[in-house]
Amino acid sequence: MNTVFESKEEFIELYESSVMSLSGKPFEDTSDIDRFNALVKLIASKSRAIQTETEERVKETGQKRVYYFSIEFLIGRLLDNYLLNLGIRDLVKDGLAELGCDLDALEEYEPDPALGNGGLGRLAACFLDSMAHEGIAGYGNGMRYRYGLFKQEIVNGAQHETTDEWLSHGYPWEVRRPDKAVRIGFGGHVEQYERDGRMCFRTVDTEDVLAVPYDIPVVGYGAETVNKLRVWSAEPVEEVFDLEAFNRGDYAAADRHRAEAEAISAILYPNDAGEHGRLLRLKQEYLFVSAGLSSVLDTFRSEHGSDWKLLPQYVAIHTNDTHPAMCGPELMRVLIDEEGLEWDEAWDITTKTISYTNHTILPEALEKWPIDTFSKLLPRLYMIIEEISRRWRDDFDRSAPDWQDRLRQTAVLWDGQVRMACLSVICSHSVNGVAKIHTDILKRDTLKDFYVLTPEKFNNKTNGIAHRRFLAEANPAYAKLITEAIGTGWLDNADELAKLVEFENDPAFLEQVGRAKHDNKVRLANYVKRECGLDIDPNTIFDVQVKRFHAYKRQLLNIFKVMDIYNRRLTDPNFRVAPTTFIFSGKAASSYAFAKETIRLINSVADVINNDSRVNGVMKVCFIPNFRVSNAQLIYPSAEISEQISTAGMEASGTSNMKLMMNGAITLGTMDGANIEIVNLAGRENEKIFGLTAPEVDELRASGMHFAWDMYNGDPDRLGRIIDELTDDTFAGLSGSFESIRHEIMLNNDADFVMKDFHTYVEAWEELTASYSDHAAWNKMALHNTASSGWFSSDRTIREYRDEIWGA
Ligand code: 26Y
Numbered sequence: 001m002n003t004v005f006e007s008k009e010e011f012i013e014l015y016e017s018s019v020m021s022l023s024g025k026p027f028e029d030t031s032d033i034d035r036f037n038a039l040v041k042l043i044a045s046k047s048r049a050i051q052t053e054t055e056e057r058v059k060e061t062g063q064k065r066v067y068y069f070s071i072e073f074l075i076g077r078l079l080d081n082y083l084l085n086l087g088i089r090d091l092v093k094d095g096l097a098e099l100g101c102d103l104d105a106l107e108e109y110e111p112d113p114a115l116g117n118g119g120l121g122r123l124a125a126c127f128l129d130s131m132a133h134e135g136i137a138g139y140g141n142g143m144r145y146r147y148g149l150f151k152q153e154i155v156n157g158a159q160h161e162t163t164d165e166w167l168s169h170g171y172p173w174e175v176r177r178p179d180k181a182v183r184i185g186f187g188g189h190v191e192q193y194e195r196d197g198r199m200c201f202r203t204v205d206t207e208d209v210l211a212v213p214y215d216i217p218v219v220g221y222g223a224e225t226v227n228k229l230r231v232w233s234a235e236p237v238e239e240v241f242d243l244e245a246f247n248r249g250d251y252a253a254a255d256r257h258r259a260e261a262e263a264i265s266a267i268l269y270p271n272d273a274g275e276h277g278r279l280l281r282l283k284q285e286y287l288f289v290s291a292g293l294s295s296v297l298d299t300f301r302s303e304h305g306s307d308w309k310l311l312p313q314y315v316a317i318h319t320n321d322t323h324p325a326m327c328g329p330e331l332m333r334v335l336i337d338e339e340g341l342e343w344d345e346a347w348d349i350t351t352k353t354i355s356y357t358n359h360t361i362l363p364e365a366l367e368k369w370p371i372d373t374f375s376k377l378l379p380r381l382y383m384i385i386e387e388i389s390r391r392w393r394d395d396f397d398r399s400a401p402d403w404q405d406r407l408r409q410t411a412v413l414w415d416g417q418v419r420m421a422c423l424s425v426i427c428s429h430s431v432n433g434v435a436k437i438h439t440d441i442l443k444r445d446t447l448k449d450f451y452v453l454t455p456e457k458f459n460n461k462t463n464g465i466a467h468r469r470f471l472a473e474a475n476p477a478y479a480k481l482i483t484e485a486i487g488t489g490w491l492d493n494a495d496e497l498a499k500l501v502e503f504e505n506d507p508a509f510l511e512q513v514g515r516a517k518h519d520n521k522v523r524l525a526n527y528v529k530r531e532c533g534l535d536i537d538p539n540t541i542f543d544v545q546v547k548r549f550h551a552y553k554r555q556l557l558n559i560f561k562v563m564d565i566y567n568r569r570l571t572d573p574n575f576r577v578a579p580t581t582f583i584f585s586g587k588a589a590s591s592y593a594f595a596k597e598t599i600r601l602i603n604s605v606a607d608v609i610n611n612d613s614r615v616n617g618v619m620k621v622c623f624i625p626n627f628r629v630s631n632a633q634l635i636y637p638s639a640e641i642s643e644q645i646s647t648a649g650m651e652a653s654g655t656s657n658m659k660l661m662m663n664g665a666i667t668l669g670t671m672d673g674a675n676i677e678i679v680n681l682a683g684r685e686n687e688k689i690f691g692l693t694a695p696e697v698d699e700l701r702a703s704g705m706h707f708a709w710d711m712y713n714g715d716p717d718r719l720g721r722i723i724d725e726l727t728d729d730t731f732a733g734l735s736g737s738f739e740s741i742r743h744e745i746m747l748n749n750d751a752d753f754v755m756k757d758f759h760t761y762v763e764a765w766e767e768l769t770a771s772y773s774d775h776a777a778w779n780k781m782a783l784h785n786t787a788s789s790g791w792f793s794s795d796r797t798i799r800e801y802r803d804e805i806w807g808a
Pocket of ligand 1: 117118119120121123269271272273275359360365367434463651652653654655673
């Protein structure tokens, strides 16, 4: 462990002077914001000292560098996490207290950068943490959006979006590096020219913008390694203020050029399931790919010269989904056009350097671009893609009887479109899915034709989570208990959580497990009271579903269950259930009407139930607005039931399932995504599994059977009643009824099998909650889940990437 401060006294001295020099005020006159900023600046400068050491070590040992290209990094707040990773949290807390400052209060001033939508972006951030912990020279490469994912407010039950102005008070972790800026060209046309007796291509008459990097330190636990996340911002190439226009009084025109350039990095696309054909999105993708590659190659050149054959030996480039798919053609362009390599040599280097992770099988999320749009914006890149495509066709094995179909499935250019998934696979030496079932589906279905051609490329890397953030930091009550029982080794090596098994039959310990959970529920209840004015009772079961809203994730199934319990309770006062608080949180893509209506339904049901004194001892419904990393860290530790109820075969992996499991929640879920690994690790008896399996879902879909109306008619008291309540007055009081949901489910024949899984789901819930009254048994299950969750640390995931993909 690196020593960051010799003593508390040294910290106090350095901190005081940092506060005063940054604010220009005597310490007593400074605000909490001044104090927060100065603390971050101090920790950041200490981190950079370790970063310099890391950098020297990497250079000396010739360690391979790994670049993780991702259009999203959902990093969360860093201060608390870095204090923990540097081993100075207590020292700093005590030092601050001596100065009359409260660390927890200061931490509230840190922005929670929403530079990602959900699972994919958060995974990238967890990987940065683990790469630094594992001593990998691993760097994030992404986008610095001026506005992150929209802020969600709930108005009359409905989601309202407002801009997320996370930069308005500055971001003290970042360092702007104008010296590393890269010029990026769009549009123009390609011309041939002669260089050293060789015909070459270049693009002329381009419209250029400047990609300016901002570096954020990534501090690994143990303080041995500090890496960096580099995010790119778009700016005009030169000062372009049009004074003439200004003097005419046309102020918008005066600054138009700047506005056009800055638009590229202005905003994160608020969709986690596809965004088709938007020019600005394509510009974002090219900007961070091209600028990122340029800085990767600069570093390589400065260390190894221009012997590009060596690139795959010293550099791995990982592409997080297809958003950075242009890495392949862009690397080809640089190697051929700028470095003068022949196609075959450049291709060999490119494919040995690049690897690709797929995160979804949803057809609407598979990225495609109209050739017309693409070729106009990036003419030279498009030529290279055409050549990749031509060679793929020419080299295609035409001996198999179904070769034509296979070629159609794997073609990069098809039907007037550039297919980014095909491009990603072809340019990579490794293709992986994110949980076992997902990789199997990729092999068998989504990418089956590639799998038949190159089975050796395919592998699985089940996702993981940053256990230090989501257990140690988010759940201090439980973490303390764990450390008292098994020591601190689990922070370094999450497998050590398995030692908790020894305490599963220790009644006193189990009681403490329950007490920690209760403390966390009180903490969340206070947050909910502050944020929503709602009273929730920490003595009820906390049943939690927190994730993006999507039809396949079936928040609708969950709220149908709540409606059903409410209805049955009103009909039959003798109907008993364990008192429960149903907690939901998550955002819906702004253009996704069904998901937004589901949010409105949940809030409308909440409005009725929470104001009905007949049921309030038994149930409450709570929608926590604006789900993000910081409030997620309050929610996971308080959960007792983890709702993981996606239609089987649809959720690639899920990661909230892992976070909740690690915090001792019992999974109520389908056999989907990483739920399957959860069951395998913790034992089926320690989770509650229900519903159709993926093969059953496939079979039902293939049968083309129409069952929705039969189910509706066959169960008038429960399912039928719920469907009717969507359009009658029962829940319409807040802001109207829910015709479109009814329409969707009945006329689309229950496409997500909400009705099909309804009864087994409610039954499973009733059985699970009935077992809650035996607290000792429940706490034992909870502890067993935590003890079994070490494998889900992203440290493990990253070691697998390192050993099996990157060779770093
Ligand atoms: C095309 C674009 C707008 C786009 C942007 C973000 C498309 C997709 C996404 C994000 C996808 C995503 O978050 N997928 C999730 O990735 C997680 C990490 O692997 C999985 O756990 C989760 O099952 C999957 O839905």
